Amino acid sequence: MGCISVRNGLVLLADGRIDQCDVLIDSGLITEIGGELRAECEIDATNCYVLPGLVDLHVHGMGRESTSLSSLADIAQLEASRGATTFYPTLFAPPDEIATQLRRHRRETDDLRAVPQVAGFRLESPYLANASGGLPKDCAPISEETTEMLLDAGGGLIKIWDISPELPGALSTTSRLTSLGVVVSLAHTAATIDQARAAVECGARLVTHLFDTFRQPMETEPGAYPAGLVDYLLVEDRVVCEIIGDGTHVHPLLVEKAFRCKTPNRLAFVTDSNVGAGLPPGRYELPMGWGTAQINGPNDGVRLVDRGMELCGSALTPIDAFRNVVNMFEKDLATASTVCSRTPAKLMGLNKGELAPGRDGDVIIVTRNLNLVCTIVSGRIVWQI
Ligand SMILES: [Zn+2]
Incomplete structure (x- = not known):
């Protein structure tokens, strides 16, 4: 070299x-x-x-390529053309299918050695309380067999694992994965504050796209302002919170609130990009039976035509997300670099960022x-x- x-x-x-x-x-x-x-x-x-270089913790696909069907080398080339020097291919499928995809990617890339941009895999399903933009079949109860089966298929290369903390078995699994050096991310959850705090005590250190897939707190007593899970996560310094910075998934006012509560050292901007990201406006077929997606540009999300235009990841590319931090959320370059490179790199223990x-x-x-x-x-x- x-x-x-x-x-x-x-x-x-x-x-x-x-x-x-x-x-x-x-x-x-x-x-x-x-x-x-x-x-x-x-x-x-x-x-x-x-x-x-930009570090993207949450990537399902870009252009016409998806992490479930395409080669990581092809996705890496697209990611490079949009500024990402590191990314975590994120899988969202039933457990057996995830295992198949992990094995295929490892085989095709010589255990990722052939694609230096990929720092490891991320599993968003199956341990989710609700699938949200995904499909219910992608979720599964937490069990030791499933966890060990997936760890085996990942060959030590699963680096981020999403878990809803209210599921039975979530805490022991969080402890087990944390002990293996996997970053556990609180995801797709309607947990109570106490349930989420218990998961943080067990080692969870990331929050999957804060605000998105989280519920508003219910009023418990007339006249009393309720505190919800998002409020807890905003002030819990032990966790880094992801933000999908397209201005659609999270209103700019809430992005500003997140900046003030978390500081840039605890915020990681992700794309959560899906098939269609970076493509011109139009309709595109998503893989794995997810249906047809409408793309209207980088800041309007990937919308599911057959499911009421529900959002299914974003149409952002990494450089779009970076630009938005500066132009839409009005931060300086150093701050944009912190939330798009340094904070995610530090969380993952990379010599980057x-x-x-x-x-x-x-x-x-x-x-x-x-x-x-x-x-x-x-x-x-x-x-x-
Ligand atoms: Zn995702």
């Missing part, structure tokens, strides 16, 4: 400052940030921002209008305009 220098760009440094300088990447790692860093391969980033010597050489170059110019993964250019 050679040496590559990104020259003369506006580099977002780890402390949040932006400095015009060079970034040198050698053997896959950032080795130096400064002036006059020459290499055999140089990229001119004059007038462009140089940022950490900021530009500093010693970190992985995962870099994106964008214009001042935040249009993607180049994507570099482990010091290799994987996409260029």
Whole structure:
């Protein structure tokens, strides 16, 4: 692996400052940030921002490719063209089908070694109290056999596992998965505050698309303002909360509330992208019997035509989500980078998410209008305009 220098760009440094300088990447790692860093391969980033690659924790598909049917190499290429240097293919199917998909992906990618953008798998089903945009057949009761069967199929590569904390067996499974280094995410839940807190005590550290699939609290006493699960999660510092930042899944006012309660260090913007993300407006067929989807652009979600236009993931691509943090939610570049790169990377224990010597050489170059110019993964250019 050679040496590559990104020259003369506006580099977002780890402390949040932006400095015009060079970034040198050698053997896959950032080795130096400064002036006059020459290499055999140089990229001119004059007038462009140089940022950490985007890390997307929640991805079902993009374009016409889905995690259930397509090859991860094809999805990775699309992700690179939209700024993601790391993503977690997310599976949503009945347990046996998930196991089949895990084995297929592992076989096709030499246990992910062939696709460095994929840092591990995520299981959104089967341990959900309600399927929401998915199908009821994708949910299953929690059992030790099912858990061990899926762990075996994942071969140590399942890194995020969604669980509704109110299901019988949720707490012991959360403890077991946490002990294996799997990040458990509170998901699709109508749990009480006490049930959710118990799961956090057992190690749950992520919240799956906060606000979406969560219920409004019921009034318990006339005149008394009720506190709900979302309120608890907003002030529970032990959990990182995901936000689908398209302005449709979560109203901008609630996004602002989440920024103020969680701070950027506890917020991870995800796409939850599905088939149709990044495609022109139109109707597209979803895999696995999920039906026809209507796409109206990146900020209107993937809508299920046959099910009352219900949302089924987003039509965001990673760079759309990043741009929205700046343009729609009015945050600065450093904050956008924190919620799209640093916080998810830190949660997952990755050596990524900021530009500093010693970190992985995962870099994106964008214009001042935040249009993607180049994507570099482990010091290799994987996409260029
Ligand atoms: Zn999802």
